[in-house]
Amino acid sequence: MSETTTLLYMQVMIWVIVLGLCAVLVMMVRRVRGFYRRIAPLGALAPSGSAIDHLPATTLPTLAGQKVTLGGTRADGGSQLLVFVSGACPVSRKMVPIVDEFARREGLALTYCGDETKDMALPMLATLGLAASRFVNDAAIGRLLGVDRVPFAVLLDEQGRVQARGLVNNLEHLESLLGVQETGYRSLQGFMTAHPQALAG
The missing domain is CATH 1.20.5 (Single alpha-helices involved in coiled-coils or other helix-helix interfaces)
Structure with a gap:
C-alpha cells in the first residue's frame, strides 16, 4: 500500500x-x-402553605423608627418588592446586593423584612450591610405572606395584590417574579404545561 x-x-x-x-x-x-x-426550573420556589393574595396597607416601623407602608394602593402606581432575610443566613448576605441592583434596575419600591429577636436585630443589619431605615422587623407580616424560609421575596402590584412570591437564591429567581406580570404564569412549569411545543424541535 x-x-x-x-x-x-x-x-x-x-x-x-x-x-x-x-x-x-x-x-x-x-x-x-x-x-x-x-x-424546567421553577423560578422562585413558591411556598406550599396558605398565604394571603392581597396585602392591605400596613404601616410598620423600620429599625430606625421611621414609618413605612407595606401593601395597599400606592400613590406612585408602582410595584413593591418585599424581601425577607436573616443575618444567620449566608444566602441572604449574598442576595442583598443582588436584590438592591435588581430593584433599582426595575424601578421597584424595596423593603427588607425579617423576624429577628430584639438583641439580634442591630447586629443583623451590620452582617447584611443594611441601613436601619430599610428594614422592618415584624413576624406577623411574614406569616401573612406565607414566608417559611429565607431569602424570600414577595412582589406586590400597585394595589397591594400579590403578583408572585417565593424563595430566591439568585438573580434568575428574582427575574422570574416579574415574569408573572408578563406571562401570567407563576412558574416555568406552568408555562411549559400550557405551551408544550415551546422547546420542541
Whole structure:
C-alpha cells in the first residue's frame, strides 16, 4: 500500500469520526431539550402553605423608627418588592446586593423584612450591610405572606395584590417574579404545561 493510499484512508476515517461526533452531538441536544422540558426550573420556589393574595396597607416601623407602608394602593402606581432575610443566613448576605441592583434596575419600591429577636436585630443589619431605615422587623407580616424560609421575596402590584412570591437564591429567581406580570404564569412549569411545543424541535 502506497503512502498516498494510506493518507487517503486516514483522511476518510477522520471524516467518518467527525460525522459520527456531529450525529452524537445532535442527538445529545435533542435529549437535553427533552430533559429540560421535564425538569424546567421553577423560578422562585413558591411556598406550599396558605398565604394571603392581597396585602392591605400596613404601616410598620423600620429599625430606625421611621414609618413605612407595606401593601395597599400606592400613590406612585408602582410595584413593591418585599424581601425577607436573616443575618444567620449566608444566602441572604449574598442576595442583598443582588436584590438592591435588581430593584433599582426595575424601578421597584424595596423593603427588607425579617423576624429577628430584639438583641439580634442591630447586629443583623451590620452582617447584611443594611441601613436601619430599610428594614422592618415584624413576624406577623411574614406569616401573612406565607414566608417559611429565607431569602424570600414577595412582589406586590400597585394595589397591594400579590403578583408572585417565593424563595430566591439568585438573580434568575428574582427575574422570574416579574415574569408573572408578563406571562401570567407563576412558574416555568406552568408555562411549559400550557405551551408544550415551546422547546420542541
